[in-house]
Amino acid sequence: xxxAGDGEVxxxxxxxxxxxxxxxxxxxxxxxxxxxxxxAEIDWQVHRIRLFGREVETPRLCSWxxxxxxxxxxxxxxxxxxxxxxxxxxxxxxxQGEGVGTFNSVLANRYRNGRDSMGWHSDxxxxxxxxxxxxxxxLGAPRRFRLRHRRDPALRAxxxxxxxxxxxxxxxxxxxxxxxxxxxxxxxxxxxxLTFRWILAAGASSLDSTRLGRAG
Numbered sequence: 001x002x003x004a005g006d007g008e009v010x011x012x013x014x015x016x017x018x019x020x021x022x023x024x025x026x027x028x029x030x031x032x033x034x035x036x037x038x039x040a041e042i043d044w045q046v047h048r049i050r051l052f053g054r055e056v057e058t059p060r061l062c063s064w065x066x067x068x069x070x071x072x073x074x075x076x077x078x079x080x081x082x083x084x085x086x087x088x089x090x091x092x093x094x095x096q097g098e099g100v101g102t103f104n105s106v107l108a109n110r111y112r113n114g115r116d117s118m119g120w121h122s123d124x125x126x127x128x129x130x131x132x133x134x135x136x137x138x139l140g141a142p143r144r145f146r147l148r149h150r151r152d153p154a155l156r157a158x159x160x161x162x163x164x165x166x167x168x169x170x171x172x173x174x175x176x177x178x179x180x181x182x183x184x185x186x187x188x189x190x191x192x193x194l195t196f197r198w199i200l201a202a203g204a205s206s207l208d209s210t211r212l213g214r215a216g
Contacts, residue, residue: 003027003034004030009021014157016175017177021159023164024165034087035163042085043063060116071199101133103198109193111141114183114185119180120180123174134169136167138162142160143191146182147177150176
């Protein structure tokens, strides 16, 4: 895929984690083009999930996309994959071509403004396996992203995820850390986040009704 940036990969200094960040994985023109294409290509929806025994709407627009059979379940709801769009397929091919990982699915989140958010969670469902690779591409407006150790809150990191950036969480990161994308009162533009992952087996799930979503 054209539009590759030329920046160096940054490794976050966090114990019990493997987190790498490349702020310009896509150059600005390619990032802008991907953002505009995905706004049009994806069938954006408000997902309804179960939280504390009742159905609520996620505070963002979402779409679950993947290979046939790559169903995903979280917070009491099962999502069947929609077909890959041309832009998502090109991004997947580039990730795999660079050796980032092998991916059969992606969760697309669209944050319309600063009120849209993602709560604290880990991507640790059984169908993701014990050491999942989560490749997160950010497009559109920058947003603040935080990681926090499950047992030691003093172990934390914070990033401003730039458009065209790639954040990769792998190894034992999901076992030991939670992450979120908090709300903000300051004016911000729209943002799209794509979290590519591999679903091990259709139908396997580890539901947790206390969490409101997956990845940034």
